[in-house]
Amino acid sequence: MTRGPGIAGLLLPALLCGLLCPQLARTENILAIFSYTFGSSYLLITPYLKSIVQRGHQxxxxxxxxxxxEIEGVHHIRVAKLDMLMKILLEFDYDIEQSKWMEAxxxxxxxxxxxRFVLEDPGVKALLRNTSAQYSMIILEASHTDALYGFSQVFNAPLxxxxxxxxxxxxxxxxxxxxxSVYEPMSALGYSPGLSLLEKWHNLIxxxxxxxxxxxxxxxxxxxLYKQNFPNAPVSLHDLRRRFSLILINQHFSMGRVRSNVPNLVEVAGMHLHEPPEPLGAELKQFLDEAEHGVIYFSMGLQMLDKWLPPKMLATMLAAFKQLKQRVVWKSNDPTMANKSTNVYARGLLPQRAILKHPNVKLFITHAGLLSTIESTHYAVPLLCLPIFFDQFQNSDRMEKIGVARSLDITGLMPEMVVEAIEDLTQKPSYKQRALELSARFHDQPMTPIETALWWTEYVLRHKGADHMRIAEQEMSLVQYYNVDVVSVLFGRIGLSAMIVIFLGWKLVSLATRNLEYRFNVPMVR
Known part of the structure; x- marks a missing residue:
């Protein structure tokens, strides 16, 4: 008869786990605040938040x-007014010719x-008034949510x-x-690669x-907003903005974005890939499986509306697709128009990752959004980039330099231009070979992106904010940070020395001139 392991056999692994994995032994209360109103960003953070809960944290x-x-085990405060902003965003008439000031x-x-909508929500206000609520960490979108940094002051928790x-x-x-970097503005309006001195100055300006x-x-x-909602905060927003314990950035150096990062800036590109891809439907799977000459996938992003694209662009793309021998899977807001072609399969929503993973997919035509770029890297699919705004121009530029992509200007597209680019990308083996090399180095990491994100998150928890990770200059004034005091003394001494030399030189010249006048009794021409 086979005997079970017994109590001692069960306790020993548990004891070893407790000794070797101390981060699992302590759970913390964490507050996450995300005021996103578009779905692609939630694709990124959902696996991260799920993993935090699975680690035992509240x-x-x-x-x-x-x-x-919904995430099981999470106390969720949903802000209904944020959905209004999504409607405003979708109704916005984006103009690619608008000025930076209009965009700003x-x-x-x-x-x-x-x-404002987050801070005005009744559930959020109740949370802020709850004196018994305690949190060990505040997680939020780092950029453009400054007023929400005040939660860290209320709960005395690291950001x-x-x-x-x-x-x-x-x-x-x-x-x-x-x-x-002078190569990376927030907005792509006026962006240039920054290769020449003139381009560097252009980007700096x-x-x-x-x-x-x-x-x-x-x-x-x-x-x-910060002053209205956190009137008793002991720290000004200007100071609070420079007190992040950790920022997880959705990028990785292997994808051509090498930067000199301080310790509390950690790269976690591909964190959203932890979630399994949505499966292919039977009809779509058959369409992909039976593609004798391969498949081209065309999507301009999860939230992209046709009205934001240049007039006739979609008609141009359809005319180009009709000339191809490959089949085309098209994410379209108007599938009826796209489905008029026999080699095109169009739907409003498509399982992008499952499509890119399919072996018959030869090319991804994309707006070059960051998540799409990361997914194409993950699955080693070459790109035809049609960037429109924000970071898409930089993303497409990097992919093109790596050798896995080509880019086209959407304002002057012609069917023959699209066909030529597609044929070049699908027929030259160098694009696929570079894509495979890029994918291999992207995957060659000591931990998966989600594991990296979790490890550093718990590192900050274990070390009570991990202030030792933050660069010392963060506590300095701008004068100290940029060494203005040192530079002033240095250039002050040099300047004073130069003035003395110039003064003495002038005096010597003047004295020599007077001597000549006196000796020859001839006034010198001045």
């Missing part, structure tokens, strides 16, 4: 009503309302940020990166303008 979540899915005003209004769109100069500022926009258009309204 999670309170503040988010929009419809976009954020819209962005300022949008994020002001994101923060952990998520940078869903990767890093730029504003994220560098929050963690104290001392060498922010552009980012300086963005700093002025943040300082005089965006930030004052967030400061007003």
């Amino acid at each position: 999670l309170t979540l503040i988010s929009a009503t419809t976009e954020m899915p 005003q819209f962005v300022s209004d949008y994020f002001y309302n994101c923060s 952990v940020g998520i940078a869903a769109y990767g890093s730029a100069w504003n994220i560098d500022f929050l963690v104290g990166n001392s060498a922010p 552009f980012i300086t303008e963005e700093r002025l926009v943040e300082r005089f258009i965006y930030l004052p309204r967030q400061i007003d």
Whole structure:
């Protein structure tokens, strides 16, 4: 008869686990606040939040009503007003020719309302008044949610940020990166690759303008919200913005974005890939399986509306697809138009990751959003990029430099241009080979992205905010941070020495001139 392990046999593994895995032995109360109103960002954070709960931590979540899915074991406060912002966003008539200042005003209004609606919600107000509520960490979107940083003051808890769109100069500022890149403005309006000296100056001027926009258009309204809702906070918002214990950024150096990061800025690109992909439906699977010449997948993103695209662009794409021997799977807001072609399968919603994973998919035509770019890297699929706004231009530029993509300007598309690009990308083996190499180095990490995110999150918990990770310059004034005092003394001495030398030289010349006048009794021409 087979005997069971007995009590001692069961206790020993548990004891060893407790000794070797101390991070599992202690659970904490964590508050997460996400005022996103669009679904793609929730795709990123949902696996992360689920994993936090699975680690045994108690999670309170503040988010929009419809976009954020239910997570078992989470105390959820849903802010209904955030859904209004989604409607406003979808009704917005985006113009690719609009100025930076027009875009800045819209962005300022949008994020002001994101923060305001969260702070005005009755459930959130009740939480802030609850004197018994205690949290060991506040997790939120790092960028453009400044007024919400005040939760860390109420609960005396460290701040952990998520940078869903990767890093730029504003994220560098929050963690104290001392060498922010001149290649990465927040907005793509006016963006240039920054290869030549002239382009570098162009980007530097552009980012300086963005700093002025943040300082005089965006930030004052967030400061007003902060003061109204956290009147007893001992720290000003300006100081609080530089006190992040950790920021998890949705990027990875293997994808051509190498940066000199401080310790509390951690790369976790691909964190959302922890969730299993949605399966293919039977009809779509058959369409992919039977594609003799391969499949091209075309999607301009989860929230992209046809009205934001240039006129006739979709008709141009359809005319190009009709000339192809490959089959096309198209995520379209108007599937009836796309399905007029016999080689096109169009739907309003499609399981993107399952499609990209299919061996018959040869090319991904995309807006070059960050999640789409990461997924194409994960599954080693070459790209035809059609960027429209924000980070998409930088993403497509990086993929093109790596050799896995080509980019086209959506404002001047012609069917023959699209066909030529598709044929080049599908017929030249170098694109697929580079995609495989890129995917291999992206996967070659000591831990998965979600494991990395969880490890550093719990590191901050274990070390009570992990202040030792933060760069010391964060506690300095701007004069100290930029060494203005040292530079002033240095250049002051040099300048004083130069003035003395110039003065003495002038005196010597004047004296020599007088001597000549006196000796020859001839006035010198001055």
